Amino acid sequence: MSETLTFQPLGPGPDYSNLDIWLPLLFHEAVLRGESVLKGKTFTNCRIQGPAVVVPISGCQFDACNMGSADGDMRNLMFQPLGPTRLTGAIPLSDCLFRRCDFVGVAYTGAPDFLEQLQGLPTGPGGGAPA
Amino acid sequence: MTDIHDEAFGRAMVARTEFTNEAVWLPMLSAYHLNAGEPVISGKTFTDCVIEGPAVLVALNDVGLDGCNMGVTSNPMNLMFKPLGDKIIGAVGVANCRFVRCRFVQVGFTGPETFLNELAASMNASAGEGGVGA
Numbered sequence: 656m657s658e659t660l661t662f663q664p665l666g667p668g669p670d671y672s673n674l675d676i677w678l679p680l681l682f683h684e685a686v687l688r689g690e691s692v693l694k695g696k697t698f699t700n701c702r703i704q705g706p707a708v709v710v711p712i713s714g715c716q717f718d719a720c721n722m723g724s725a726d727g728d729m730r731n732l733m734f735q736p737l738g739p740t741r742l743t744g745a746i747p748l749s750d751c752l753f754r755r756c757d758f759v760g761v762a763y764t765g766a767p768d769f770l771e772q773l774q775g776l777p778t779g780p781g782g783g784a785p786a
Numbered sequence: 787m788t789d790i791h792d793e794a795f796g797r798a799m800v801a802r803t804e805f806t807n808e809a810v811w812l813p814m815l816s817a818y819h820l821n822a823g824e825p826v827i828s829g830k831t832f833t834d835c836v837i838e839g840p841a842v843l844v845a846l847n848d849v850g851l852d853g854c855n856m857g858v859t860s861n862p863m864n865l866m867f868k869p870l871g872d873k874i875i876g877a878v879g880v881a882n883c884r885f886v887r888c889r890f891v892q893v894g895f896t897g898p899e900t901f902l903n904e905l906a907a908s909m910n911a912s913a914g915e916g917g918v919g920a
Contacts, residue, residue: 656796677810677817679814679839679840679841681812682840692866703875705813706813706816706817706820706841706876706877706878707840707841707876708815708840708841708842708867708876708877708894722873723876724877725871728871728873729871730871730872730876731869731870731871731872731873731875732871732872732876733869733870733871734842734867734868734869734876734877734896735867735868735870736866736867736868737863737866737867737868737902738859738861738862738863738864738865738866739861739863739864740860740861740863740864741859742864742867742894743839743857743859743864743865743892743893743894744839744840744841744842744843744865744867744892744893744894745840745842745867745894745896760820760875760876761875762825762842762874762875762876762877763876764867770870772860775855775872781874785841
């Protein structure tokens with residue numbers, strides 16, 4: 656991978672509608688802007704793609720979303736962080752609103768109450784879980 | 787310049803078995819494999835590479851870590867995630883791969899509890915300046 660790589664940037668938003676959002680790229684762009692968290696974004700009718708593990712750290716809403724194909728068990732989309740302080744490898748989200756989005760290949764981690772809340776969601780059509 | 791969305795480039799990356807002295811963006815390499823119908827990154831040796839996230843890596847089978855810096859943290863458990871279900875979704879699957887003297891940046895790890903405990907123990911044993919090793 657020594658050649659120069661190019662890709663279409665997604666841009667800083669903060670509003671994204673009817674787009675395919677590759678989360679690693681969106682976060683990479685944020686890091687290049689000096690940001691360490693995806694903050695204050697609104698996604699409407701987007702397909703949010705991984706592979707990625709996200710950690711909503713504050714004020715995130717998932718409105719009528721398909722949280723992903725969980726194979727009938729929401730726990731398949733969840734990871735419990737084992738460290739006492741910080742998380743490494745997960746994409747932090749803050750004050751983000753997801754409206755009618757489809758998540759593909761995305762898993763979730765975070766505080767026990769968030770995971771418990773997520774666990775209680777019914778799995779939706781096609782194995783997805785609406786929130 | 788290379789268009790990373792070019793299918794031929796992606797397939798060439800999937801076919802490679804040796805990566806040396808390079809920065810490897812793990813989510814991208816995983817995406818190439820997924821696009822090629824391979825859910826797992828398999829059969830590769832990474833030597834003196836920087837393995838970049840954000841990603842959570844799941845070591846599925848026969849993954850060797852030799853002289854690697856696993857990341858900067860005061861506690862190796864900060865790099866670890868326990869899967870709550872029987873299946874793992876959202877992590878980057880790796881099998882039959884060797885990582886030799888690689889540095890992991892923004893990469894977490896998951897898998898069976900025994901693997902996580904062994905990895906944490908090896909990191910504790912080799913923790914040094916600027917990161918924890920394995």
